[in-house]
Amino acid sequence: xxxxxxxxxxxxxxxxxxxxxxxxxxxxxxxxxxxxxxxxxxxxxxxxxxxxxxxxxxxxxxxxxxxxxxxxxxxxxxxxxxxxxxxxxxxxxxxxxxxxxxxxxxxxxxxxxxxxxxxxxxxxxxxxxxxxxxxxxxxxxxxxxxxxxxxxxxxxxxxxxxxxx
Numbered sequence: 001x002x003x004x005x006x007x008x009x010x011x012x013x014x015x016x017x018x019x020x021x022x023x024x025x026x027x028x029x030x031x032x033x034x035x036x037x038x039x040x041x042x043x044x045x046x047x048x049x050x051x052x053x054x055x056x057x058x059x060x061x062x063x064x065x066x067x068x069x070x071x072x073x074x075x076x077x078x079x080x081x082x083x084x085x086x087x088x089x090x091x092x093x094x095x096x097x098x099x100x101x102x103x104x105x106x107x108x109x110x111x112x113x114x115x116x117x118x119x120x121x122x123x124x125x126x127x128x129x130x131x132x133x134x135x136x137x138x139x140x141x142x143x144x145x146x147x148x149x150x151x152x153x154x155x156x157x158x159x160x161x162x163x164x165x
Contacts, residue, residue, distance in 0.1 A: 018147035027138030075112035082106040099158040106155035
């Protein structure tokens with residue numbers, strides 16, 4: 001039982017780390033123009049040697065970008081909250097009960113990641129200036145999609161898991 005508990009905790013922490021990196025790191029979109037520095041664009045800035053904000057990211061025209069920003073931050077917060085709820089429930093639940101509240105929070109985090117990555121996929125061309133549209137997905141985007149099944153599986157594990165001695 002102790003090995004299973006350690007695996008679940010490590011799996012949850014790995015998902016949380018992936019969410020933090022995907023949200024913070026500036027590589028959602030990568031542009032490699034010929035003869036120029038590589039430009040990395042994330043949810044807030046575009047960077048090569050210096051960083052500058054995504055154009056019109058604060059206006060109503062970029063509501064989809066704000067949706068991606070908000071849902072990724074919410075997913076990261078929910079993942080951390082569900083970990084602390086799991087630790088609390090580990091000591092508070094009676095023997096034989098399920099970790100349903102933890103599972104619910106983790107499944108909400110998974111839903112938020114899926115929404116963020118899906119909206120970014122659908123709207124990727126509309127919020128980049130024309131010079132940045134000929135790029136490709138970066139490592140943070142891939143990490144966001146990897147963290148989606150990890151948080152989903154983690155939420156399902158908590159749903160099935162029962163507290164034992």
